[in-house]
Amino acid sequence: MTESYNPAALEPPIRERWEASNSFHAPDRPGADSYYCLSMFPYPSGHLHMGHMRNYTISDVITRFHRMNGRPVLQPMGWDAFGLPAENAAIARGVPPAKWTRDNIAQMRDQLKALGFAIDWDRELATCDPEYYRWNQWLFLKMLERGIAYKKTGTVNWDPVDRTVLANEQVIDGKGWRTGAVVEKREIPMYYLAITEYAEDLLAALDDLDGWPERVRAMQANWIGKSVGMEITFPYAGGRLKVFTTRPDTLMGATYMAVAPEHPLARAAAERCADVAEFVQSCSTGGVSEADLAAQEKRGIDTGYTVRHPLTGTDLPVWIANYVLMGYGEGAIMAVPGHDERDFEFANKYGLPIVQVVRPEADGHVYDATEWQDWYTAKENVRLVNSGAYDGLDYEAGFEAIARALEQKDMGARRTQFRLRDWGISRQRYWGCPIPIIHCDDCGDVPVPEQDLPVTLPEDLVPDGSGSPLARREAFLACECPRCGKPARRETDTMDTFVDSSWYFMRYPCADNGRAMVDERTNAWMPVDQYIGGIEHAILHLLYARFWTRVMNELGLVEVREPFANLLTQGMVLAETWYREDESGRRTWFNPSDVEVERDARGRIESARLVADGKPVHFGGVEKMAKSKNNGVDPAALVAHYGADTIRLFSMFAAPPEQSLEWSEAGVEGAWRFLKRMWQNVHDHVAAGTPGAPATAGLSDPALEMRRRVHETIAKVGDDFGRRYTFNTAIAAVMECSNHLARFEVGSDTDLAIAREGWEALVRLIAPVTPHIAQALWQALGHEDDILAAGWPEIDEAALLQNKITVVVQVNGKVRGRIEAAPGASRDALQEQALAEENVARFVADREIRKIIVVPDKLVNIVVKT
C-alpha cells in the first residue's frame, strides 16, 4: 500500500480487473430475488454531462449496494440515438446524423467506463440500430391490426419559408428559428396511437404505484385529466351544436356559445363573412404549444349564428374564441360567464351578458359581475338561483335534475371526458424510425408485410433544414405495393422518439435476440425494480412507457402491465453563473472555473474577478448547467483531475437525489480531502500491526463507545442506501464515524481489533459510492476477494446498547437543561431528576406547575404558570 492516495494510478487497474472477471455480468435467469436497476438512457450528444453523471452514480450506488447484499442485479446501458440534435449537427456541420451519432456513442461509452459504473455492457443497445427499431415497426403493425394505431389529421407548426414542419422548441415567439418567418398552423395527416383507450386504466393504476413519488402520480393524474360531465346539444336551423361541460347544473347561466377557430361552424361563418374569415386566419399564426395558446390574450368574434337553449328555447349567439381548443371535448363550449373565469373575462371584454346562477348558502357573498371572485366556481354548500324550476337545488341535485331533463328531450348524455389526447407519432423528419407504410394509388395505405421488416433508414443522408431528405431519396421511396404489385411510394414520416424509449428497458434482458422483440428473459427481469431519471420526464415518457407496456402485455409479449415498480426522480445539476456586460447590455458569460472569488471575514462573497485578466465579473445567480450561461462543468475533465471516486462522492454528498445539486469546486476539494484522509488513516492503522480475533467482552468505555458508533453507522448507512435513498446522510455518517475512528486511541491489541472491525466496516459502507478506493483499501486490510463479494457488514445488536441517555428538559417548551438517565427510566424518575436540575429549578422557581410532559428516553417538558 502506498502512503499517499493516488487515484490516477489506482483506479484504472481496478476497472481492468472488473472487466477481466466480467464482474457486472447479469444472469439470464436471475431467480426470485433479482434486482433490475435502470437509469434513463442518454441521448448521445457527444459529451457526458453532469446530469448523466449524477443519474448513473445514483443507480450505481443502489446497484452495488444490492450486489453486496447478495442479490443478482441487472444494470444495463443504451442509447436514445434518434432525434433532432443529430439533424441540427448535420445542418451546422454537414455530417450525416448516423456518423455523428455513432461517433458520439463511442466517446460517451468511454466516458461512462472511466467512471467505474457496474454496467453489464454485453446488453448495450442503440435505438438507431435496425435490429432495435425493426420491433418499433413490428409493434406498430400489430397496433394497426388491432385499431390501436390509426390515421387522422393533426396540427403542426409550419415554416412557410423553409417549407418544413418545426418542433415546438424551434418556434421562438411565434417565428421559425432559422428563417424568422411567422409560423403557421397546418393540418396534415398523421398516425396516432389510441392511448386514450387506456386513460381509465392508466389513471386507476396510479393508485397502486406506491413506489412512485406522490408528485409524479399527481402530475400524471392531472395530465390524464378525467372529467365527469355531460355532452349537451344546442339545436339550430342547420344542425346541432354539441358541447361538453362538467357543470350542467349551470346550464341556465349559459349566455353564449364559443367554438374553436377550427370548428366546422367557424369555417362556415368564415365563408359568409370576410371579418370572420380574417379572424380565423389570424388564429392560424403562431405556435401550437399549449403554453403559447394558454398565455395569449383572449380574442373572439361573433359568427352571426345562433343556437337554441335546449331547455328554455332562448336564442344564444355563437362566438369563435381562441381559448376554445379543437382537440378537447367537442371543440365547442357553452359559456357560463357567471361561473367560469375564462368565460367571465371574455364576456366582460365583448359585453356579453353575465348571469349568476349559483350562490353560496352562507351569507356575506355579494355577486359582482365586474370583478371575479373565487367562490363563483364553488360546488359545495351552494344553491342554484335564476334557474327557474331548478332554483334552490344544490350542485348534485341540480346536476341530476338538469341531466334528466336533457336526457328526456334527447338533448344530452352523461359522458366522461379525458384531457389526455391520442399520441401522434408521425414526424416529418429524417433521423428516426421509418413508419412501415406503403402508399399505393389503388390500394391506399398498405402496411409493409412483416417479413419485409425492418424498413431500413438510409444512413448516408444529410438534412439541410428544408423538408425531409427521405422524400428526395428515390431509392428509398420507390417500392411495389405489397397488395397489388404496382409501383408505389414509401411513407417518409418517421416515428416520435418517445416510441424508442417506451420499451427499451424490456429489450435489455434479451438484446441479442434476432428473432423476437422480447423473450422469457424479459419476463425474468421485469418489472424494473428501480427506475431513475430526471423529473422532466415525469409525464410524457413515463406515461407512454406505461401505455406501451400495456399493449405488449395484451399482445401476450410480456407478463407485466406496469413497467416500473419504483421510481426515483433526480433533481437538476446547477452551477454559479458569472458575467460581464458591455455598453449595449449584452452579457458575456464566464465559466465558474475561470473565476476567482474574494470573501470577507464572515465568508460572504465580496468581489469576484476573472483569473485571466484580474478584472471584475458579476454574479448571475445559480442556474441549471447550460451552454448558454457557460456554467457547465465537464465530468470527464474532473475525472482526469481527481479520479472517478472523488466526483462520485461529491455528487452523492452535496444533496439528496431528488433535490437540485449545486456544483461546487470547493465541495469537490472537500470530497477529495476526505478520501485522502481515509487512505492515510487506513494506512496508519495497517502499519500499527495485525490484531488478533476481536473481543466483545471486557472492553474499556472508549472502546465500547467506539464500537457502538461503528454499529450505529452500519445500521444508518444500510437504511439510507436501502430504504431512504439519502446518500448524502449516509456519507455524512461514514465521515463522522471515520473522524471518531481516526481519533480513537489504540492502547491494546483489543483496541486494535476494535479499530480493525471499524475500518473494515467503513470501507465496505463507502464502497457503493467510491468503489475504486474501497477495493484498494479492502485489499490493504488483508483481503484478496472483490469487495462486491465481501458482503455488507453485519450489525451486532449488542453493540448498540447504551447505558446512559441524555434527556432534554424544557420549561414551557424552551430547553433549560439536560439530564443523564438510564435507558427506560420511569416517568417519575425522569420528572424528579428534571426538577432537580439547577438551571431548570431556576426557571421553575416557585411558580405553579400546571403539568409535566414526559417522553421516555427523550424529553421532559415542565409547563408552569407565567
Add this chain to the structure above:
RNA sequence: GCCGGGGUGGCGGAACUGGUAGACGCGCCGGACUCAAAAUCCGGUUCUGGAAACAGAGUGCGGGUUCGAUUCCCGCCCCCGGCACCA
C-alpha cells in the same frame, strides 16, 4: 395561463412518526508546522448581548392548532420543473 415542486447559518445541506434547529461538508477566523507558501494538523464559527455561565431572537412573510411546529392547517410572496414535435 394551467399542473407539480421548493424556500433552514456566509454557502451546500441535516433534523426520518409534532419532541435538543443547524449533523456532515464548504467557506471564514485563530493557532501549529515552514525561511516562506502550498499541503497537512488542532481549535472556533446561526445572529445579538456577555470574559464566561447564560439570556434573547431565529427555519421566505402573516395568522392558527398544540405543553411543544422546520414538520400540521389557512392566506400571501419569491424561485424552479412540465405543458403533448427538445430529450
